[in-house]
Structure formats: structure tokens, C-alpha cells
Amino acid sequence: MSFRTVATVDELRDDTPLACDVTDELTVAIVRQQGDLYAIEDECSHGKVALSEGDVYGCSIECYLHGSSFDLRTGAPLNPPATQPVRVFPVRLSGDDIQVDPDNPLSF
Numbered sequence: 874m875s876f877r878t879v880a881t882v883d884e885l886r887d888d889t890p891l892a893c894d895v896t897d898e899l900t901v902a903i904v905r906q907q908g909d910l911y912a913i914e915d916e917c918s919h920g921k922v923a924l925s926e927g928d929v930y931g932c933s934i935e936c937y938l939h940g941s942s943f944d945l946r947t948g949a950p951l952n953p954p955a956t957q958p959v960r961v962f963p964v965r966l967s968g969d970d971i972q973v974d975p976d977n978p979l980s981f
């Protein structure tokens with residue numbers, strides 16, 4: 874595991890995605906929902922737009938462009954037009970730091 878600090882907890886608002894660069898190649902949308910943290914790759918698998926620009930509904934995030942939603946826990950698409958999952962990553966709090974492990978995407 875190689876967790877990296879991507880933001881601090883005071884930058885995050887409940888149910889509002891926060892785009893965070895983890896590496897030069899990876900940006901994630903961090904979401905806090907009912908006390909749980911999620912880190913989902915910030916790129917829709919359908920049209921390559923930022924998921925962090927969309928809205929959070931329960932444990933899902935909706936792409937603003939064509940309306941596909943993705944499960945924040947698994948990255949699975951929940952409705953068309955997207956058919957491919959988006960990667961999700963381990964995320965944790967370390968003190969006030971939000972940390973993401975970019976090297977070990979979760980698999981389901």
C-alpha cells in the first residue's frame with residue numbers, strides 16, 4: 874500500500890465530490906457520504922468527462938453529461954449509456970489528511 878495525501882478533511886463537504894490529483898496520471902473524486910469516504914476515478918467511462926462535476930445520490934455519483942450513475946463502492950455503472958466500470962481506490966483518514974492508494978485499485 875502506498876497511501877498519498879490528496880486533501881484535508883476541511884476541504885470536503887458531505888455529498889459534494891472533491892476532485893483531487895493523486896498522481897500525474899490519476900485524478901479521483903473524493904466523496905464523503907454518511908460518514909464513509911470513497912475515491913472513484915474522476916473520469917466517466919462513457920465520455921471521459923469529470924465525474925466530480927456530477928451529483929451524488931446515496932452511494933452513487935451521476936455523470937452530468939448523459940446521466941449514467943456509478944456505484945461509489947465498486948465503480949460499477951448502474952444505468953446506460955455507460956457500460957464499463959470506473960476504478961475505485963482505497964481511501965482513508967490519517968488525522969486530518971485524506972489519503973488514497975493509487976497502486977491498489979479495488980476489485981470486485
Ligand code: FES
Pocket residue numbers: 917918919920921922936937938939940941953954955
Ligand atoms: S459521458 Fe458520462 S454518461 Fe456519457
